[in-house]
Amino acid sequence: MWGLKLFNTNSSVTEVAPRLAEAEADVQDLVEGHMQTMLGVRFLASEYSTGPAHGGRIDSLGIDENGAPVIVEYKRGTDAGVINQGLFYMAWLLDHRDTFRHLVRDQLGVHAAAQVLWSAPRLICVAGDFTRYDIHAVREHRHAIDLVRYRYFGSEHVGLETVVSFPGRAAGLKAGSRSRGTAKAQRTVTAAGAMTELAAAVDEALLGLGEDLTKVSNQTYTAYRRMQNYACLVPPKKAKLLVYLKADPATVDLVPGFARDVTGLGHHGTGDLELTLQSERDLERAAGYFRQSYALA
DSSP, X not given: OOOOOEEEOSSSOEEEOEEOOSSHHHHHHHHHHTHHHHHSEEEEEEEEEOHXXXXXXXXXXXXXXXXXXXXXXXXXXXXXXXXXXXXXXXXXXHHOHHHXXXXXXXXXXXXXXXXXXXXXXXXXXXXXXXXXHHHHHHHHSSSEEEEEEEEEETTTEEEEEEEEEEOOTTSOOOTTOSOHHHHHHTOOSSHHHHHHHHHHHHHHHHHTTOSSOEEEEOSSOEEEESSSEEEEEEEEETTEEEEEESSOGGGSOOOTTTEEEOTTOOOSSSOSEEEEEXXXXXXXXXXXXXXXXXXXX
């Protein structure tokens, strides 16, 4: 059930009743046309055929901000088969990696095709609603699965709500599941040890913002994600940590040496706001920036 209530306050307060789409294709067309904005995923293909032997069509194929392959399946209302259908296509995808790489190369170029992150493929199910059995099933699978509920509000607004986001058995840890002892064991009196300790504290702060968070690591950064990345932590270099956030640099205080607008500048990870952290005090200053970025994702 959709829990958010939306009200129009133009002249008097009136509730805008939520509704389902007239047809499943309406949801698919909307998301595919704006997939990067709505899901943080670059669109690759629609109704992608898995061939005569497999006999299926993937609703949408994409690749997320971190280079992970993404399958998106849609249902107008509640459908108990949406997860199993998506996992059926996930098995095909993992058996046809070269086919997917060629698709990425054709759509996004050779560099993007070489950066595909096969350790964290994702299934996103967008539907009118999900049952408690769906939510339980997601947590039993080894793949990363997001259940996303949609609603239309009037003729001009649509809402997306993440019901559950499971990172997969091989992906990063969810909030509350990491070991504090590991972070303590890494602490040393050296400068490198201090940065390791600070990185562990940043990790804890970013994962502590909510229960709907996952993290995914690649060779150059660790991404912290709700529906989309809200933060990317670059491994420590020398005596500083770099964190890139989804927050709009135009809406925050840009402090020289601490917060910088990197819009249009090349860097590892995603986000246009760069924070430079060198101490626990910097981490305390960063808390508000973290929360703002989390809210936008």
